[in-house]
């Protein structure tokens with residue numbers, strides 16, 4: 001079933017057989033140390049005392065670690081104290097690529113359950129203003145729980161549809177980690193779900209195009225946006241970025257990714273995308289042992 005599900009990507013995913021093999025392996029146990037409350041050295045020492053070794057993840061920065069596979073980090077005291085947050089490595093990469101500094105004005109368009117929002121707050125050192133937007137009210141409780149457990153003090157919550165977020169203010173940084181078909185999460189869920197149905201996928205890409213445009217329109221001049229998904233589908237990735245490039249004066253910013261990151265693709269079947277989408281990054285599980293991801297770093301000219 002797995003081969004059948006992903007066969008449409010055989011031409012674009014390099015070393016496709018190794019990719020399929022990597023999907024059979026369990027996801028590693030990655031976690032982020034929360035610098036808002038503690039330091040990597042303290043967490044390493046605390047866990048070491050209880051016989052739990054942490055290995056540096058080897059990509060990103062010194063807050064990202066791999067814990068033993070059998071460990072349930074969500075049951076540790078350090079989790080409840082807000083010292084650690086279990087989070088996929090590639091999900092952490094998105095905030096590191098956006099890289100907002102202290103005292104900036106940041107919008108997270110699709111925020112729940114708050115992994116990236118809390119990471120952004122950490123990179124902002126709890127200063128500036130972080131608007132965490134999440135449409136679905138049922139997801140506000142987990143979002144608020146994440147932010148309060150991790151000691152985030154610079155965030156306000158809103159509940160607008162991302163594509164209609166009010167154009168009253170503009171932001172230095174926008175994170176657009178949009179809802180997607182989630183194919184990159186296969187190792188977590190092993191469910192194709194409804195997301196493979198073509199009518200669902202077309203609607204998804206249309207919604208994502210509206211979200212990327214609104215995210216871009218909410219940027220200050222020279223502001224930076226990261227558009228990210230956890231899917232392989234070019235229609236939801238390069239196709240959406242291509243749409244932005246056709247409709248707005250946007251530029252793609254090359255970024256220092258993880259080792260093994262693959263460039264965005266400029267052709268998918270009959271479709272040709274703007275060559276600049278090469279600057280986007282595709283993260284595959286056989287190249288970086290995590291959830292499959294796509295991200296593009298975009299600057300508003302002016």
Ligand SMILES: C[S@@+](CC[C@H](N)C(=O)[O-])C[C@H]1O[C@@H](n2cnc3c(N)ncnc32)[C@H](O)[C@@H]1O
Nearest residue numbers: 110111112113114115116135161162177178179
């Ligand atoms: C990929 S998840 C975000 C994950 C989050 N950034 C994190 O790192 O924890 C997408 C989120 O967008 C929300 N969402 C779906 N449609 C939306 C819309 N039209 N506007 C804003 N948020 C939306 C979903 O409820 C979901 O929580």
